[in-house]
Amino acid sequence: MCPGSRRPIRGCLIMAAALLIHSESICAATPAAAPRQVRRIRSWTAPDHTRVVLDMSSRSAYTSRVLDNPHRIVIDIPSGSLASGVSDVEVNDGVIAGIRVNRLKSGAQIVLDLPQKSTFRDFALDPNKELPHRIVIDVDRILSEKEQEEKIEQVKTVTGSGDFVVIIDPGHGGSMPGTCSKNGIREKDIALEISRMIAREIDSNKGFRAVMTRDGDYDVGLGKRVGIARDFGGACVVSVHVNSMPPSKNSSKIRGSEVWFLDLEGARDENAETVAERENMIAEMGDEAEDLGDLAKFILTDMGRYQDMERSARLAEKIGSRLRGSGHIPFRSVKQDNFVVLRGLQRPSVLVEVAYLSNPRDAELITQENVQQEMASNIAAGIVDYLTENPPIENGKVSGQTITHVVSEGETLWGIARQYGLSVADILDLNGMNENSGLKSGQELKIIMRPEARQQQSDKR
């Protein structure tokens, strides 16, 4: 990643707590057995790919090849074996028909049957505390021309709507569960539930529209999250996570929600370092298959970042002041740190840790729908507060919904500008006019509606 982005990992102690999880959870670690043994096969369907993960008992050499007629991907693990419970898996998601396991004399073989020819990537991962040695195969979803057009159309509809687009980013997902509570509550699930609620709240505000970076249980790399924010012209990004403390004498006592924003100078206090290390570590793990070189370059040349830091701080304060009103989970504070997940977004971005899974009270509360809804409503209200007071700046100009104003007799440019909370220069610029251009009755002017102006307009009606 970016130079200097890695500090020694100390926050990973948190993962030790996850070892106590029931066997169903992917947080659970099973005792090591035979070497090169496939212990479990899992798959996650994302909109653009399907990820298959082979949980291995040890680091295992393997080969991958693609065969035609019928289309399939074959993974061979020489001298490998399959644990007794490992059997064929039906997937049928349009990308992979099914996964077959073959116990060969020469070793273990995994076959991914494909409904059509596809591209794929494979790589091995070392254990990361609760996650074992893994072999990962990402198979791309091949979109038809029509599906590609629909995808482009969807982006156009959102960006052309004139609405303020809010990017809601549920942390982790798929093979990356994030932190886990003692009784198996996973960060990725809570983050998704609350994110969906935030998105619904945002959508219920006129002139606002939410776009989620993931809307299901699958992996989304950092580069992709940044890409979604950029493609949809997000006015701001809110990443939703659940916190956890490394086990120590008093760690389970710490509870509450926190809002974090990017501080390019790095951590401000001990706890900040721990949180950032953990989130950064997990974020980086999620991107192992992606080339982050370009992303790093993109960030380093991003000259607008200091302004974004100031706007991010304001966004964090707005969300924080709403969260202070939460009745169930206490609000702790707004904090700064150097999060990888917030870098490169080039727009006001914050990370909300909604509770501490390491605190039994928080862990219990945060699974309750009314508590999740309360947190979501407060986060959404904070976002709306922020954007209403700080409309996004694009190319140095205010942005918002474009409308047409029909000039009536006696109106002046100055009067129209004041009516919409714009400057005369804004209106001239938008309409390709200069100071000498006259204004006549019936003339149509393009106007950018800022949300507070929209509110005033609807109040007048």
Ligand SMILES: [Zn+2]
């Ligand atoms: Zn997280």
